[in-house]
Amino acid sequence: MRVFKFTAVTAVALFSVSLAACGGDADDSTAGSAAPTMTTAAPTMAASAPAAMDMVNFGPGCAAVPTDPANKGSFEAMAQVPVATAASGNPLLSTLVSAVKQADLVDSLNTADGITVFAPTNDAFGKIPEADLNKVLADKTTLSSILTYHVVSGKLTPGELAGTHKTLQGGEVTVSGGGEQFTVDGKAGVICGNVQTANANVYIIDTVLMPKS
Structure with a gap:
């Protein structure tokens, strides 16, 4: 019985640590991947605007x-x-x-x-x-x-x-x-x-x- 209790407690503790580790990795990867997507979009739009204007006829x-x-x-x-x-x-x-x-x-x-x-x-x-x-x-x-x-x-x-x-x-x-x-x-x-x-x-x-x- 003592062995069973020790094993169960140990398993629960390890499971909790694993969940915490997975949750931390997921949060870190989500936060890390979102920022570059937002920062790279603006330069592309800004760079294309002058090129488009240079092709327009006017007058x-x-x-x-x-x-x-x-x-x-x-x-x-x-x-x-x-x-x-x-x-x-x-x-x-x-x-x-x-x-x-x-x-x-x-x-x-x-x-x-x-x-x-x-x-x-x-x-x-x-x-x-x-x-x-x-x-x-x-x-x-x-x-x-x-x-x-x-x-x-x-x-x-x-x-x-x-x-x-x-x-x-x-x-x-x-x-x-x-x-x-x-x-x-x-x-x-x-x-x-x-x-x-x-x-x-x-x-x-x-x-x-x-x-x-």
Whole structure:
């Protein structure tokens, strides 16, 4: 009988210790695994937000861009081809396309590796007196200088756009503003921004830029 009592008491004590140990391990493992799950979620969300914003088109002029993805002037279609080819399908940029062809810059723009283009609309060219525009179009050297002044190395996102940037023409262009409101060289407003092409980011503007003399 004494042996039985000793054994039972011992078994109960050991069982109690085992339960306490298991309970402690479970609590520790639960507490230890919950915290990392909560702390790792926030950085992922924070990191993805700027990337998503960098892909968004903005500006009132974007409403004139075709919405049918099958249309070669749509955002989806332009994103698949290089910049000069993309511009040829955009209804806002037919005058610019003619000027680029006249200056023999199609291949140079299409083969450039990562550029930003400030693209004047047809209405922007319409602000130039017809006689002056025809004179520029007939002068390949002057035309090329003006057009390359609209091109900057690197695909600038909206977050990188504000500031002074060296152009392919050699001069510097200055962009002011932020968010969805930008002005180039103090006079040209961005009416449709962050248009993606295969090799360029395009910012459509309402005024033709002129190189500083």
